[in-house]
Amino acid sequence: MNEIVLEARNIVKRYGHVTAVAGADFDLRAGEVLAVIGDNGAGKSSLIKVLSGDVVADAGEVLLEGQPVHFRSPHDAQKAGIETVYQDLAMAPALDIATNLFLGREIRRKGPLGSFLRMLDVKEMRSQSRRQMDELGITTLQSITQPVDSLSGGQRQTVAVARAAAFGRKVVIMDEPTAALGVRESRGVLDLIKRITGTGIPVVLISHDIPAVFEVADRIHIHRLGRRAAVVRPSDHTMNEVVGIMTGALPPPDPSEKVVPA
Amino acid sequence: MTDSLELAGEKAAAVPDTTGTRAATIADRFFRNPVLGPLSALILAVIGFSIFTQNFLSVDNTSLILQQSVVVGTLALGQTVIILTGGIDLANGAIMVLGTLVVAKMASGNHGLQVPALLIGFVVCAVLGLISGLIVSRLGLPPFIVTLGLLTILTSVSRLYTKQTVLVDDGPLTWLSKGGYLFGQFQITFGVVLVLLSVAALHFALTRTAWGRHVYAVGNNDLAAKRTGINVSRVLLSVYVLAGLLYALAAWQAFGRSPATSPNAYPTANLDTITAVVIGGTSLFGGRGTVLGSYLGALIVLVLQSGLTQAGIDPLYQNIVTGVLVIAAVALDSITRKKAR
Ligand SMILES: Nc1ncnc2c1ncn2[C@@H]1O[C@H](COP(=O)(O)OP(=O)(O)O)[C@@H](O)[C@H]1O
Ligand SMILES: [Mg+2]
Numbered sequence: 001m002n003e004i005v006l007e008a009r010n011i012v013k014r015y016g017h018v019t020a021v022a023g024a025d026f027d028l029r030a031g032e033v034l035a036v037i038g039d040n041g042a043g044k045s046s047l048i049k050v051l052s053g054d055v056v057a058d059a060g061e062v063l064l065e066g067q068p069v070h071f072r073s074p075h076d077a078q079k080a081g082i083e084t085v086y087q088d089l090a091m092a093p094a095l096d097i098a099t100n101l102f103l104g105r106e107i108r109r110k111g112p113l114g115s116f117l118r119m120l121d122v123k124e125m126r127s128q129s130r131r132q133m134d135e136l137g138i139t140t141l142q143s144i145t146q147p148v149d150s151l152s153g154g155q156r157q158t159v160a161v162a163r164a165a166a167f168g169r170k171v172v173i174m175d176e177p178t179a180a181l182g183v184r185e186s187r188g189v190l191d192l193i194k195r196i197t198g199t200g201i202p203v204v205l206i207s208h209d210i211p212a213v214f215e216v217a218d219r220i221h222i223h224r225l226g227r228r229a230a231v232v233r234p235s236d237h238t239m240n241e242v243v244g245i246m247t248g249a250l251p252p253p254d255p256s257e258k259v260v261p262a
Numbered sequence: 263m264t265d266s267l268e269l270a271g272e273k274a275a276a277v278p279d280t281t282g283t284r285a286a287t288i289a290d291r292f293f294r295n296p297v298l299g300p301l302s303a304l305i306l307a308v309i310g311f312s313i314f315t316q317n318f319l320s321v322d323n324t325s326l327i328l329q330q331s332v333v334v335g336t337l338a339l340g341q342t343v344i345i346l347t348g349g350i351d352l353a354n355g356a357i358m359v360l361g362t363l364v365v366a367k368m369a370s371g372n373h374g375l376q377v378p379a380l381l382i383g384f385v386v387c388a389v390l391g392l393i394s395g396l397i398v399s400r401l402g403l404p405p406f407i408v409t410l411g412l413l414t415i416l417t418s419v420s421r422l423y424t425k426q427t428v429l430v431d432d433g434p435l436t437w438l439s440k441g442g443y444l445f446g447q448f449q450i451t452f453g454v455v456l457v458l459l460s461v462a463a464l465h466f467a468l469t470r471t472a473w474g475r476h477v478y479a480v481g482n483n484d485l486a487a488k489r490t491g492i493n494v495s496r497v498l499l500s501v502y503v504l505a506g507l508l509y510a511l512a513a514w515q516a517f518g519r520s521p522a523t524s525p526n527a528y529p530t531a532n533l534d535t536i537t538a539v540v541i542g543g544t545s546l547f548g549g550r551g552t553v554l555g556s557y558l559g560a561l562i563v564l565v566l567q568s569g570l571t572q573a574g575i576d577p578l579y580q581n582i583v584t585g586v587l588v589i590a591a592v593a594l595d596s597i598t599r600k601k602a603r
Contacts, residue, residue: 054489075491090489092482094549095475103479104491106472118471 002029004066005202006051006082006171011060013046020046021057022226028171028202033193035213036206037246038223044206045087047223048173051204052084053077064170075104081170085160085177087206093149097141098122098129100148101163132166137188153180161189165196172196173204178212190216210239222246296551299594300542300558303587307562311569318572321447327564329439332453333358333519334534335560336512338542339464340391340505341535342556346468347501348481348548349398349405353390354509355531356416361387361513362523363420366428369435376433384510390416391506392499399498413532420525427524430517438518453518457557460511464553477501481548537563540588545595562587 008026012019021043028034038044049055051062053071062069064080071077074084091100102125108114109121129144138158141151148156157180164172174193178186186209193203193216207213213220214234222230222245230245230252237253244250312319337354344351361383368379390412397408430436438453468474476497479487488494516523535556542559544551563584570580 073491073493074489075493078491084489086489090486092479092486092490092549094482095478099475100490103475103487106475108472117466118473119466120470120472120475122470 002031004028005030005064006204007063007066008047008051009061009063011047011050011062012058013043013050013055014058015046019226021050023060024223024227026051026221026228027231028204029219031197031200031202032218033197033203033205033216034219034221035217036204036221036223037208037210037213037242039246042223043226044223045175048084048175048204048206049086051077051171052082052086052173054084054086078104078167081168083164083168083172085157085164085172085174087175087179089156089160091148091156091160094147096145096147097133097151097159098126098144100159101125101129101132101166105167132162136162136165136192138162140185154182154185157181158185158188161192165192168196168201171202171204173206175206176208177205178207178209186212210243214239222252224248296543297554297558300555300562303541304558304562304565307565307569311565311572315569315572318569323568323572325449327561327568328454329451329519330564331557331560332438332457332515333512333528334531334538334563335457335557336460336508336515337531338535338538338556338560339460339553340508340512341532342539342542342544342551342553343464343468343477343501343508344405344505345536345539345544345546346477346481346548346551347498348484349498349501350409350536350546351394351405351505352409352532353394353412353416354409354505354512354535355528356413356420357387357390357506358509358513358516358531359523359525359527360390360416360420360423361510362516362527363423363428363525365435365513365517366430366523367424369430369433370428371431373431373433376430376435380435380514383513384507387510387513388503388506391502391504391509395499395502398502399495417525424525427522430521430523432521435514435517436521438515440518451518453515456511457515460508461553461557464508468553473497473500478549481550483549534563535560537584537588540591540595543591543595545599546592547595547599550595550599 004027006028008024011021011024011026013021024043024047026047036044046055050057053074053076056072062071069080077084092103095103107121107125109119113119114121126144133141133144140155148159151159157177161174161177164174177189181189190212193205196203205213205217217234220232220234220242221228222232222242224246232242232253241250245252308319317323337358341351341354364386365379365383368382369376394405394408394412397403398405432440438456439451442449442451442455468477476487476492479490479492480494480497484494538559539551539556540546540559541562542551542555542557544555566583567580570583571577
């Protein structure tokens with residue numbers, strides 16, 4: 001059984017008097033793709049925002065590799081190796097693709113220009129960005145120096161995914177990364193997810209695309225009314241059963257199966 | 263990060279870097295260059311006035327315009343950085359004026375105290391910047407209101423501090439206008455050199471360092487900046503403190519323009535700097551713009567004033583022209599922003 005990389009217990013997150021997350025548990029195991037599915041408003045995004053430091057939970061605890069962590073900002077989570085693609089994007093529209101890819105972790109020039117004048121190595125960042133895009137098979141971008149606001153929603157999403165893939169060291173979280181993408185681009189993201197887990201880094205994928213979830217996920221975390229209703233393996237259930245649990249039409253499977261050993 | 267960048271990528275269909283030919287790239291850069299607008303406006307105004315008036319392009323007049331640009335030009339740099347983060351500073355003139363008063367009172371009649379007094383001036387202005395920065399970044403209050411409050415407070419504080427005009431002796435404080443470089447007949451004072459250096463240094467910091475990119479990112483979308491791992495509140499704080507230091511530099515420049523300081527000096531500096539910034543092509547919504555443009559904006563206003571005066575036109579018309587220019591610049595920005603989405 002694979003060890004747990006990221007774990008959350010009894011997370012509560014309220015916005016005013018809306019309780020978005022109502023005592024949710026979560027666990028992510030080494031090397032797996034964990035899909036998180038649930039109706040709109042079930043609290044999926046709020047839960048992963050707690051894991052990525054974007055919001056601070058009102059109650060509950062988060063453990064990374066068994067150690068309690070208290071992320072107060074996305075920066076804290078990134079330092080710990082957790083990289084996130086947010087559902088509503090996190091990019092500076094007026095800045096170009098390469099700048100956005102490296103935002104917050106720019107590469108400085110070698111020598112005194114970098115250490116003393118803090119000058120950026122723009123060339124290096126551009127060439128690494130270009131290489132990253134090539135490797136992801138992202139071919140629809142004209143140029144790495146295009147400002148992000150000249151990109152389509154799908155292209156922006158791909159840039160965000162590329163960013164997370166490049167920098168995630170322990171966990172990569174993607175909140176509906178394919179929602180705005182065309183068929184070919186979605187395919188690219190799914191392939192990328194497989195490639196990331198191929199390097200041993202587990203991926204959390206929030207998605208409404210049930211067939212895609214069944215294709216890539218090792219386990220499916222079903223979120224309902226602010227908490228985890230069940231965790232199932234795609235091989236043990238049909239898509240209809242899973243959707244049934246998600247909507248409440250079917251009861252969750254026996255709790256003893258809830259955390260499926262890997 | 264490099265190891266994860268090297269995710270096995272056998273199917274890597276190479277991205278054609280279709281910025282195309284070198285010539286296309288240069289043309290592209292040229293038209294995307296945000297300084298182009300204000301620069302062409304300035305050149306057009308200069309050409310126009312030198313055709314239609316006698317003395318506009320004279321050595322004395324151009325040298326004078328440059329010297330007139332140093333105070334508002336320097337203040338406008340601080341204003342630009344703040345506006346780039348999506349803020350605005352209504353208190354910049356008041357901070358500078360209080361700075362000059364503190365320095366002048368300390369150094370008045372004592373030549374030897376000029377340099378220490380100037381240093382104290384830098385501390386005072388930086389602390390005032392720090393105060394607005396803390397309120398804006400930690401409490402999240404709107405910069406417009408915060409700096410409006412600070413302006414109101416400082417205006418009174420300055421008058422409580424001294425009601426009269428304070429004079430300083432010639433010395434390090436007035437040095438910026440006392441010397442310079444001669445190019446034939448054309449004199450460039452140290453003050454002008456300093457403002458140009460300030461523009462260059464800030465341009466470098468904004469375009470070539472991580473800090474600069476974070477300033478733009480915060481102004482673009484502060485939530486997104488936070489999510490990319492930028493410490494938004496630290497960036498904001500650094501910007502307001504830096505602006506305070508630039509206002510102190512402006513205070514020093516002000517001594518070069520006149521050794522007499524008074525709490526009533528530069529009453530419209532805040533609006534003048536916003537005018538320069540806007541004409542210079544910086545977006546009031548934040549995230550887009552350049553310090554070079556702002557300095558050009560300050561020059562454009564001065565060129566218009568000078569040229570229209572030389573052409574014998576009632577000074578009241580100068581303000582009308584400036585006002586029209588401001589609205590035109592904002593309209594242009596709004597159109598560009600709409601196109602960008
Ligand atoms: N910033 C916010 N302020 C107020 N309510 C919010 C906020 N974010 C989410 N919510 C509410 O919390 C609930 C869960 O939202 P969310 O986590 O986005 O769900 P999901 O991602 O599963 O669609 C919804 O009712 C939503 O309206
Ligand atoms: Mg969501």
